[in-house]
Amino acid sequence: MANSPTSFFWYELMTKDIDAASDFYAAVVGWRPQDFAGSAGMPRYVVMNAGERGVGGIMKIPAEAGPGMHPAWVGYIHARDTDAATDAVKKAGGKVWRAPDDIPGVGRFSVVADPQGAVFNLLQPNGPDMPPIPAGTPGSIGWHELYTSDWRKAFDFYSSQFGWTKDREVDMGEMGIYQLFAAGGEAIGGMMNKPPQVPNSAWQFYFNVPGIDAAAKSVADKGGKVLMGPMEVPGGQWVVQCQDLQGAHFALVAPKR
Structure with missing residues (x-):
């Protein structure tokens, strides 16, 4: 087991049209897009800011991903040593999709999947860690949800790594158990066995917004789709699950309708 818990700290959308996606999420979540001034020759990367703090980025689907890759969000889990963490994932039954490599001026990353197939990235950032964003801050990430083929085995994997x-645990009746998990404090997410309509194990991320009804309307107004909700969840918050205008899945969470 890790010496102290680590978790997601950066979120990235790989998409077909960076400008269209930036405009969509600026309207829906309230992020402020800002082009990242990377090294010469690097692909364009747009940082999405919540206030003055970057929380994620948007980039074009890389050519090496192949024509079958659809727009999607992926999360980065903090690594103290990307090479060692990548090797540990592989030894635990996961898959390495991209071996560790350096992002100039940013850090060392890899692309991996858990034993049930859910993809995530590992990143050992350069420089000091940024302080955590206060819970509930608009534009920050409020919840992490894993749909998987076997949540018990998935939890054992993430716990060990x-x-x-x-x-x-939340008993959801016919849908089974929804297991909440924490990374050194309060719960930051949940995992469950995926329903039949979800084809593959995958992570879904919930972005904080002030009010769920207004945000859901913005999704539709900007060409996206609300797939589920608004729905009240334990604790009194409201959620919707959505698809953006290019097909990437995401969710929103708010303290009120």
């Missing part, structure tokens, strides 16, 4: 611990 990153030090995650079980929080409470």
Whole structure:
């Protein structure tokens, strides 16, 4: 097990049209897009800011991903040593999609998947860590949700690799158990066995917005789709699950309708 828990700290959308995606999420989530001044020759990368703090980025689907890759969000889990963490994922039954490599001026990353196939990235950033964003801050990431083929085995994997611990279980009846998990504090997400309509194991990320109804309207107004909700969840918050105008799945969470 990790010496101390680590978790997601950066989120990235790979898409077909960077400008269209930037405009969409600026309207829906309230992010402020800003082009990243990377090294010469690097592909264009747009940082999405919540206030003055970057929380994620948008880039074009890389050519090496192949024609079958659809627009999608992926999360980066903090690594103290990307090479060692990547090797540990492989030894635990995961898959390495891209071996560790350097992003000039940013850090060392890899692309991996858990044993059930859910993809995530590992990143050992250059420089000091940024302080955490206060919970509930508009534009920050409010929840992490894993749909998987076997949540118990998935939890064992993430617990062994990153030090995650079980929080409470929620019995969802025919949908089974929804297992909340924590990474050194309060619960930051949940995992469950995926329903039949979800073809592959995958992570879904919930972005904080002030009000769910207004945000859901913005999704539709900007060409996206609301796939589920608004729905009230335990604790009194409201959520919707959505698809953006290019087909990437995401979700929104708010303290009120």
